[in-house]
Amino acid sequence: AQTVTQSQPEMSVQEAETVTLSCTYDTSESDYYLFWYKQPPSRQMILVIRQEAYKQQNATENRFSVNFQKAAKSFSLKISDSQLGDAAMYFCAWGRGGGSNYKLTFGKGTLLTVNP
Amino acid sequence: DAGITQSPRHKVTETGTPVTLRCHQTENHRYMYWYRQDPGHGLRLIHYSYGVKDTDKGEVSDGYSVSRSKTEDFLLTLESATSSQTSVYFCAISDRDRGTANYGYTFGSGTRLTVV
Numbered sequence: 260a261q262t263v264t265q266s267q268p269e270m271s272v273q274e275a276e277t278v279t280l281s282c283t284y285d286t287s288e289s290d291y292y293l294f295w296y297k298q299p300p301s302r303q304m305i306l307v308i309r310q311e312a313y314k315q316q317n318a319t320e321n322r323f324s325v326n327f328q329k330a331a332k333s334f335s336l337k338i339s340d341s342q343l344g345d346a347a348m349y350f351c352a353w354g355r356g357g358g359s360n361y362k363l364t365f366g367k368g369t370l371l372t373v374n375p
Numbered sequence: 376d377a378g379i380t381q382s383p384r385h386k387v388t389e390t391g392t393p394v395t396l397r398c399h400q401t402e403n404h405r406y407m408y409w410y411r412q413d414p415g416h417g418l419r420l421i422h423y424s425y426g427v428k429d430t431d432k433g434e435v436s437d438g439y440s441v442s443r444s445k446t447e448d449f450l451l452t453l454e455s456a457t458s459s460q461t462s463v464y465f466c467a468i469s470d471r472d473r474g475t476a477n478y479g480y481t482f483g484s485g486t487r488l489t490v491v
Contacts, residue, residue: 265417292478304465304482350417354478360425361406361471362433363480367417 261286263353265366272341273374279326280336280369282351290356293327293334294363299347307349310334312356338371346373378402381466381483388490394453396486398466400446406469407449408480409433409441411462418465424449456490463487 262285272278284293295307310318310327317325322339338345351366378401388394398407405426410418410433420433422441430441438460440452453460467480 294479296480302463302485304467304480304485306479306481309477309479352480356478360423360431361469361478362408362420362423363469364420365410365418367415 261288261353261355261364263351263364263366265349265351265369267369268367269370269372271372271374272338274341274343276341277337277339278341278371280338280349280351280371282334282336282366284332284334284351284353284364286332286353286355288355288357292354292356293325294352294354295323295325295334295336296350296352296365297345297347298350298368299344304350308336341373343373343375346371379466379468379481379483381464381486383486384484385487386489388456388488390457390490391455394456394488396451396464396466396488398449398451398483400449400468402468402470402481403446404468404470405446405472407443408467408469409439409449409451410465410467411435411460412465412485413462421451421464453488456488458490461488461490 291312293310297305308320326335348368352363354363382397408423409421419435424430424443442450464486466483
């Protein structure tokens with residue numbers, strides 16, 4: 260079974276600083292997708308960023324970027340210029356690209372606190 | 376945002392009673408999912424569906440059943456609720472079956488279920 264590991268249960272960052280959240284995964288597949296989801300106190304799950312495994316270029320979305328190291332099976336999320344609204348639980352997720360029974364496997368999450 | 380709604384948003388029930396949670400989508404997606412979220416465990420897959428009347432078990436399916444008689448509705452039933460099923464339940468849909476798929480999930484707003 261695929262596993263996704265987030266080794267940092269909690270992280271904190273000062274407003275306007277940069278923080279990196281770690282994620283590693285275990286798979287023998289070559290075609291897959293990786294995601295970071297954000298869950299603020301409202302409980303809503305929000306897609307932050309996605310990465311296709313076949314793309315070497317790291318995905319970026321405004322202040323959010325990833326460092327995708329396929330050989331190391333690592334997929335970290337960097338948040339630049341942190342804002343108070345970035346405070347949330349962040350989940351890393353993995354999904355196999357091929358096949359019909361598509362489903363995502365999630366890590367246990369990292370709770371990010373942003374200090375003013 | 377994709378149209379996906381869960382009901383109810385909150386529910387308190389007694390041990391031993393059956394409970395049904397409803398997920399409704401207006402996007403005509405084939406893939407629908409039920410996850411539970413618990414502190415320290417992240418999101419764990421209960422059951423999923425890849426079409427009308429096509430369902431399969433996830434990693435934590437014991438004590439749960441599902442039904443999908445229409446594309447738009449995916450029901451999760453706790454056959455006899457126990458305190459260990461106190462959790463937040465999320466429904467999600469995936470665009471995996473579309474030619475322009477981004478393979479991510481869109482989530483409902485969750486149901487907080489308390490079994491007393």
